[in-house]
Amino acid sequence: MNGRIASVVQFACLGLGALLVSMVAFARLDGELGRQSAIADFAQSASAPKPDQSLWSPERVRDYQASLGLVTEAPQAILRIPDLGLEVPVYASDSELHLNRGAGLIAGMGLPDTGGNVGIAGHRDGYFRVLKDVKPGQRIEVETRLRRHVYRVVSTEVVEQSALHVLSDSALPTLTLVTCYPFYFLGHAPQRFIVRGAYEWT
Amino acid sequence: MKAFISAGSLVLALVPVLAFAQQPAACERVEFSEEVLARFPNIRQACLDVINKDGQDYVVVKADLVRATSRRMTVRIKRPDGSYSDPIGINIKPNARLNVDGKMVGIQDVAVGQELTAYVRVKDPGIALASDTEVVEFTPVPATPEPEPAPAAQAAAAPAPEMPTTATWLPLAGTVGLILLALGAGISLLRRRGRA
Numbered sequence: 001m002n003g004r005i006a007s008v009v010q011f012a013c014l015g016l017g018a019l020l021v022s023m024v025a026f027a028r029l030d031g032e033l034g035r036q037s038a039i040a041d042f043a044q045s046a047s048a049p050k051p052d053q054s055l056w057s058p059e060r061v062r063d064y065q066a067s068l069g070l071v072t073e074a075p076q077a078i079l080r081i082p083d084l085g086l087e088v089p090v091y092a093s094d095s096e097l098h099l100n101r102g103a104g105l106i107a108g109m110g111l112p113d114t115g116g117n118v119g120i121a122g123h124r125d126g127y128f129r130v131l132k133d134v135k136p137g138q139r140i141e142v143e144t145r146l147r148r149h150v151y152r153v154v155s156t157e158v159v160e161q162s163a164l165h166v167l168s169d170s171a172l173p174t175l176t177l178v179t180c181y182p183f184y185f186l187g188h189a190p191q192r193f194i195v196r197g198a199y200e201w202t
Numbered sequence: 203m204k205a206f207i208s209a210g211s212l213v214l215a216l217v218p219v220l221a222f223a224q225q226p227a228a229c230e231r232v233e234f235s236e237e238v239l240a241r242f243p244n245i246r247q248a249c250l251d252v253i254n255k256d257g258q259d260y261v262v263v264k265a266d267l268v269r270a271t272s273r274r275m276t277v278r279i280k281r282p283d284g285s286y287s288d289p290i291g292i293n294i295k296p297n298a299r300l301n302v303d304g305k306m307v308g309i310q311d312v313a314v315g316q317e318l319t320a321y322v323r324v325k326d327p328g329i330a331l332a333s334d335t336e337v338v339e340f341t342p343v344p345a346t347p348e349p350e351p352a353p354a355a356q357a358a359a360a361p362a363p364e365m366p367t368t369a370t371w372l373p374l375a376g377t378v379g380l381i382l383l384a385l386g387a388g389i390s391l392l393r394r395r396g397r398a
Contacts, residue, residue: 013386020379108363115269121366
């Protein structure tokens with residue numbers, strides 16, 4: 001009887017363990033494939049000729065711009081930190097799906113092309129884990145369809161989750177990268193790691 | 203001959219530099235009001251040209267776009283020494299077209315960091331980002347820049363930013379999965395030893 005129970009426990013452990021490990025591996029693989037595909041799509045769409053809008057009415061141009069934003073799966077930009085080997089698509093929101101495939105713009109903050117304090121979030125147990133090695137002076141690129149924006153890391157800090165002041169607006173263009181802290185932590189980490197970038201005028 | 207070519211090349215190479223360094227005569231002649239000079243102390247040095255529109259003189263300057271919304275843009279005028287003026291807010295019409303690198307483009311095609319051509323009124327503080335028929339509003343420039351509306355300003359309706367959740371269940375699930383696999387392997391090992 002004991003042998004039978006041990007057998008059931010053994011197979012349950014092995015089965016459930018294999019299932020969980022497979023799920024994690026699948027999620028990682030899906031995220032990585034999604035990241036590569038999004039970067040390729042972005043490069044393709046950026047090089048695609050833009051429609052000639054010289055005869056369009058202002059309303060039609062506005063509608064066209066708005067329609068681009070509705071394609072939620074299309075990344076808004078590509079974030080690169082060459083010194084850390086980071087290259088991820090930046091999606092329109094910081095939803096779970098988007099953060100699994102790259103990084104996401106934080107709602108209510110600035111946008112790369114329009115200025116202000118641009119907030120980008122990423123998983124600390126995913127693409128943003130490399131931020132643990134970020135150093136002041138390193139170059140950060142945010143490439144949109146209009147322009148490649150360059151920032152320089154000016155500071156890093158660890159703040160509590162309630163420290164919303166780091167997300168507040170700024171008069172000059174600023175970049176704020178947000179991820180959870182500590183970088184190695186099971187479950188929801190209690191703090192946030194903040195990387196500040198100042199706009200580099202070229 | 204070789205020396206002659208080199209010297210010629212040097213002269214040719216210097217021509218654009220000298221042309222850039224030389225202040226256009228119109229800029230040297232233009233008379234700014236005290237208000238304008240108080241607001242833009244180095245406006246004469248930043249001046250690239252002078253144009254006249256509807257009887258008013260405007261100096262042409264280069265400015266970097268600091269912020270862009272659908273109805274308002276903020277620029278900083280470039281000074282000759284590479285420094286910038288304080289940010290200046292300019293109201294624009296939704297269908298305005300701006301001069302970027304000599305090309306007229308719609309406001310949806312400009313992004314922060316781009317260099318624009320701006321036009322500063324000579325007699326009283328005022329600035330515009332277009333000089334052709336699609337004239338933008340010449341907003342009086344306040345002594346101190348107004349606070350900008352919320353980013354991407356689209357809005358009052360925009361939600362206040364919240365701290366994102368940037369951790370997943372994946373590390374926990376992976377760790378539990380590995381523990382279960384180790385447990386299952388351990389039980390299997392013990393059972394085999396028991397049988398032996």
